[in-house]
Structure formats: structure tokens, C-alpha cells
Amino acid sequence: MDNPTGRIVSLVDSRNGARAVVEVDAAAACPRCAAGKGCGAGLLQSGGRRQIEVDVPDGITPHVDAEVEVSLAPRNLLQAAATVYGFPLTGGLAGAAFAYALALGDAAAAVAALLGLGLGLVVSRWRLRQGPCLRSFTPTIERLC
Numbered sequence: 001m002d003n004p005t006g007r008i009v010s011l012v013d014s015r016n017g018a019r020a021v022v023e024v025d026a027a028a029a030c031p032r033c034a035a036g037k038g039c040g041a042g043l044l045q046s047g048g049r050r051q052i053e054v055d056v057p058d059g060i061t062p063h064v065d066a067e068v069e070v071s072l073a074p075r076n077l078l079q080a081a082a083t084v085y086g087f088p089l090t091g092g093l094a095g096a097a098f099a100y101a102l103a104l105g106d107a108a109a110a111v112a113a114l115l116g117l118g119l120g121l122v123v124s125r126w127r128l129r130q131g132p133c134l135r136s137f138t139p140t141i142e143r144l145c
Helices: 074-101 106-128 131-136
Strands: 005-014 017-025 049-055 067-071 140-144
Touching: 005 049, 017 067, 049 140, 074 106
Parallel strands: none
Antiparallel strands: 005 017, 005 067, 017 049, 067 140
């Protein structure tokens, strides 16, 4: 996926530094999404354009209606994917393994896997709502176009 470009809609001054609201076309940033063969991350969003709030790094002076390139560090993207998918997957596998270790049978293993999956979803959601975790997944303006 390429770094998307967008247009600054407004500037926000927050406690964590300067931020900007950028309107991006998510499908245009990813050729697979534009072809309808993407990962499905945009299935729940309506319309092709959406507004996101991004950090403005030092040394960049944005203005409203400026075209910018937005990016998320690859390490943070991997960490986000591991948090969103890893906790539920681990919970589901651990629940099934626990039921099989106790020789409870297939039906109990399926129920335990679903319970583990649900617990993993709760842990994942809780983790993502933590301030430091959420701030590490905030995109930044890479450069002015």
C-alpha cells in the first residue's frame, strides 16, 4: 500500500502538539482496494473519501487546502495488526487447546475457542483504547505535495 495523499480540511491545536484533519481517498491509496481485492478494511466505511486526524511533525508548516502525504510507520502498522488480530487468534487457539488438553471433546473445544476468541477481542479492544497505544497508531504528515 502506498502512502495516501489528501487535502487538509482544518488544523487542530491539541495538548499533544499540532494536528490536522486530512481528507483522503482510501481506495486511491491502495491499488488492491481500488480493484476491489483489498484486505476488507474499508468495507465498513461509507463513501470513498474519509477524514482522519493526523500529527503534524516539526519542520512542516501546513495550511488549509494543502495537499499532503500521510504515513504510518511500518513498525506501528505491524504492531496494530498484531494487536487487532493477534489477541483474538491467540485466545481462540488457547481456548481450544485448553479444552483438548482436558479431553472435553469437540463441542467443548469449539465453545472454548469461541470464548477465547471473545476474550481476545475484549483484550484487543481494551489495549487499543489505551492512550499511549492509540497515539502510536496515529498517522503523521510525511511531506507537503
